[in-house]
Amino acid sequence: MSDVANTEAVFLHSRKLSGFSFGPEHPFKPERGERVYRMCRGRNLFPDPRVRVEMVEEALGGIMERYHSPAYIEQLKAANSGDAVELEMLHYGIGTAENPVFAGVYDFAALSATASLRAARIVAEGAGSAFNPCGGFHHAYSDRASGFCYVNDIVIAISELLRAGKRVACVDIDAHHGDAVQAAYYDTDSVLTISLHESGKTLFPWSGFERETGDGDGEGFNINVPLDAGTDDEIFLALFRGIAMEALNVFEPEIIIGQFGTDMLATDPLTHLRLTNNGYIEAIEMLHRRFPRIVALGGGGYNLSDVERCWTLLWVELAGLTLEEGYGGALGGVFLGDASIEGADLRDMRHYTTGPVKDRLREHADSLISHFEREIRPRLRGG
Secondary structure: OHHHHOOOEEEEEOHHHHOOOOOOOOOOOOOHHHHHHHHHHHOOOOOOOOEEEEEOOOOOOOOHHHOOOHHHHHHHHHHOOOOOOOHHHHHOOOOOOOOOOOOOHHHHHHHHHHHHHHHHHHHHOOOOEEEEOOOOOOOOEOOEOEOOEOOOHHHHHHHHHHHOOOOEEEEEOOOOOOHHHHHHOOOOOOEEEEEEEEOOOOOOOOOOOOOOOOOHHHOOOEEEEEEOOOOOHHHHHHHHHHHHHHHHHHHOOOEEEEEOOOOOEOOOOOOOOOEOHHHHHHHHHHHHHHOOOEEEEOOOOOOHHHHHHHHHHHHHHHHOOOOOOOOOOHHHHHHHOOOOOOOHHHOOOOOOOOHHHHHHHHHHHHHHHHHHHHHHHHHOOOO
């Protein structure tokens, strides 16, 4: 345990996970994990005494049973061969265009959850942060697959931290609402869940509105920040600061579970937001400065270049590393106007929504912050 406690950050990697395929036409590419690992390794971001890489190539026995129903698990195991879809599988969300049957689908789910569970244990034991790129499957319900997600590794990781006696908050900045995580904790105050995402008016899963604030003991402990299409870095950061950080400061979690998908970015093919990775990483920097213990999980992201650069910047931030000189310079300066920014060549060109659209976005942001201050903040309690 002493070695873990002295570790700033641990990168969870699995070559086996990266080798699975949802199919050639499917937008979710498990190879993302390997590509991020290679970029980090190529930039010498692993050989540091404060960090380490931990390989996860075998699933923990009974990992799926920690959250999912026996009937669902049975169907997912039946799909593992990759053979034809059975009618009964469709009842559990398996075999759809979004959640296809493929060879090793159960193995993929179980191994992904194992990596997230291991990340949670590492931080619970005293490490600063742990990062599992092949995690963050926030649409999987206990009894069905949904939205590219076959296992809810987030709930499994949170449950592990709760068993360890930790006070936990889940912060989700994926473009898609974390609906299944919300459902798991909607009636309890044991976990604070915060999801910033594109509005359900324009994007799957068509939920996550600001009035969804929890039931019973959970009232006020489920916070949604629906972003209008066109939201840029400025609006996103104002909402992250004015709602997410304010709620976290009241709740005072010991450990953050972060779902850090990259599909909020303007170049993602499935979404309608206008962020750059500058706003993305600045939000994570804000979060990490205040709450240094983070279990970081992947999530959405369907432009592989976005994923590689965002998650490399994320690892640098979590591990407290410095990118080597020679990777910034003129190219970064041309696009950003400031070549001194660390990792300038990994950063996007800054751009902002303007005109009447920006005015409408500001009005919407102001209304969300007012709603939080009036309806939610008074119900929150600190640790």
